[in-house]
Amino acid sequence: MSNLGKLFGVGVGPGDSELITIKAIRVINEADVIFTASSTKNTYSLAVEIARPHICKSAIIKSMSFPMSKDKKETKTAWDNNAKEIANILKKDKNVAFLTLGDPTTYSTFGYILQSLEYIMPEAKIETIPGITSFHAAAARLNRTLVEGEESLFITSGAYGGEQIKKVADSVENIVMMKAYKNTKQNNQALKETNFYENSVAISKCGREGEEIIEDIDQLETRKPDYWTLILAGKHSRH
Amino acid sequence: MSNLGKLFGVGVGPGDSELITIKAIRVINEADVIFTASSTKNTYSLAVEIARPHICKSAIIKSMSFPMSKDKKETKTAWDNNAKEIANILKKDKNVAFLTLGDPTTYSTFGYILQSLEYIMPEAKIETIPGITSFHAAAARLNRTLVEGEESLFITSGAYGGEQIKKVADSVENIVMMKAYKNTKQNNQALKETNFYENSVAISKCGREGEEIIEDIDQLETRKPDYWTLILAGKHSRH
Numbered sequence: 001m002s003n004l005g006k007l008f009g010v011g012v013g014p015g016d017s018e019l020i021t022i023k024a025i026r027v028i029n030e031a032d033v034i035f036t037a038s039s040t041k042n043t044y045s046l047a048v049e050i051a052r053p054h055i056c057k058s059a060i061i062k063s064m065s066f067p068m069s070k071d072k073k074e075t076k077t078a079w080d081n082n083a084k085e086i087a088n089i090l091k092k093d094k095n096v097a098f099l100t101l102g103d104p105t106t107y108s109t110f111g112y113i114l115q116s117l118e119y120i121m122p123e124a125k126i127e128t129i130p131g132i133t134s135f136h137a138a139a140a141r142l143n144r145t146l147v148e149g150e151e152s153l154f155i156t157s158g159a160y161g162g163e164q165i166k167k168v169a170d171s172v173e174n175i176v177m178m179k180a181y182k183n184t185k186q187n188n189q190a191l192k193e194t195n196f197y198e199n200s201v202a203i204s205k206c207g208r209e210g211e212e213i214i215e216d217i218d219q220l221e222t223r224k225p226d227y228w229t230l231i232l233a234g235k236h237s238r239h
Numbered sequence: 240m241s242n243l244g245k246l247f248g249v250g251v252g253p254g255d256s257e258l259i260t261i262k263a264i265r266v267i268n269e270a271d272v273i274f275t276a277s278s279t280k281n282t283y284s285l286a287v288e289i290a291r292p293h294i295c296k297s298a299i300i301k302s303m304s305f306p307m308s309k310d311k312k313e314t315k316t317a318w319d320n321n322a323k324e325i326a327n328i329l330k331k332d333k334n335v336a337f338l339t340l341g342d343p344t345t346y347s348t349f350g351y352i353l354q355s356l357e358y359i360m361p362e363a364k365i366e367t368i369p370g371i372t373s374f375h376a377a378a379a380r381l382n383r384t385l386v387e388g389e390e391s392l393f394i395t396s397g398a399y400g401g402e403q404i405k406k407v408a409d410s411v412e413n414i415v416m417m418k419a420y421k422n423t424k425q426n427n428q429a430l431k432e433t434n435f436y437e438n439s440v441a442i443s444k445c446g447r448e449g450e451e452i453i454e455d456i457d458q459l460e461t462r463k464p465d466y467w468t469l470i471l472a473g474k475h476s477r478h
Binding site: 009011013016018019020021022023025026103104105106107108111114126127128129130131132133136137139140141143144145146147148149150151152153154155156157159160164167168170171172 | 253344365371393403
């Protein structure tokens with residue numbers, strides 16, 4: 001049996017080109033083929049832009065689409081086809097780096113690759129290289145503690161309209177709300193009811209062109225927030 | 240008024256010396272004074288070891304203690320004294336890098352510095368450089384999704400004996416338990432009762448010498464787990 005290449009899931013960080021690890025740089029540099037998820041959210045891939053100075057000249061760069069159909073079978077077929085495309089490259093003893101903004105294990109399409117590839121090619125060699133997440137970048141940008149001491153941190157999505165927050169509020173000291181562009185009124189209401197409102201702040205496109213810090217999250221309700229908006233909220237005053 | 244130096248809170252990542260960002264490397268290299276928290280958990284500072292190749296030869300390296308007394312006033316005085324020591328260096332127009340393992344906003348002593356320094360020196364220039372956390376490194380090490388799609392993630396401490404987990408379980412799909420060396424029996428029991436047990440795994444000293452993956456978290460009960468042990472658990476099968 002011939003040698004197999006290795007698949008690397010590589011986090012390139014939140015958008016600031018300096019917030020990439022030296023491990024990610026090494027792995028990107030050694031890859032024969034670079035994949036990145038194509039997205040309707042950005043026509044060019046920010047992940048590739050961050051990685052570009054580190055990509056070997058002979059490497060091939062490809063994009064991969066991850067349709068999210070309501071038909072689960074259709075979705076699965078698309079993901080399996082993506083995994084097969086990667087598997088075919090690995091079989092030629094080529095190394096593949098699948099780039100992901102932020103971290104590959106945190107709200108990333110790399111999870112779907114892992115899922116499909118481990119099924120269709122159990123012998124695949126896979127290594128994940130972690131990256132700085134958007135919420136860690138946001139907390140750093142604001143010089144704000146995300147979680148400290150024996151506190152807990154709850155990371156959720158604006159998609160729930162704050163329902164989850166109401167349920168867990170008694171046992172949680174800190175909240176990160178991803179996709180805070182959704183259900184802004186309901187989310188803010190939930191943060192108010194649970195005493196997370198006073199110490200809350202929103203940030204859009206953290207560390208990237210067009211970055212905006214929104215101290216008063218009520219403003220999210222009156223203007224259309226960017227897709228890349230998140231809220232940090234704490235029950236206690238944060239520093 | 241003379242120029243002020245700048246304080247950088249710098250995350251050096253989880254322990255693997257390659258998991259440091261190029262921004263952290265640049266900032267460390269430009270610092271005049273390097274601080275790190277002295278800890279009873281490790282006699283030498285792992286954070287300094289990771290940073291060492293990037294520290295300028297002329298830089299001074301100092302350690303700083305963060306006593307956790309039951310007397311809150313005593314604790315506050317100690318932290319304020321630490322902040323004053325840093326403030327005195329900043330006043331001499333020297334840049335300070337305060338190193339922290341993992342990320343400076345996530346369970347880090349840097350939070351105490353922020354708190355005290357913003358109080359005693361409101362004009363201080365502060366910049367936080369995020370780092371890869373231990374739980375992101377753990378998920379990557381295991382090629383395991385931490386959180387995906389519209390799921391939520393709850394990060395808590397073993398110090399609670401699982402009580403928090405029981406309270407939030409209905410609204411949470413994924414759990415990270417830091418300090419999983421504590422209350423192992425009660426924590427495991429809570430994970431069992433809430434259906435997080437089947438898809439759980441523990442890891443000690445991830446990415447460092449002596450790393451251990453503990454697939455069966457029951458084993459945590461019968462042997463004394465290392466301080467640097469965490470559990471990743473999911474309600475659904477994880478990849």
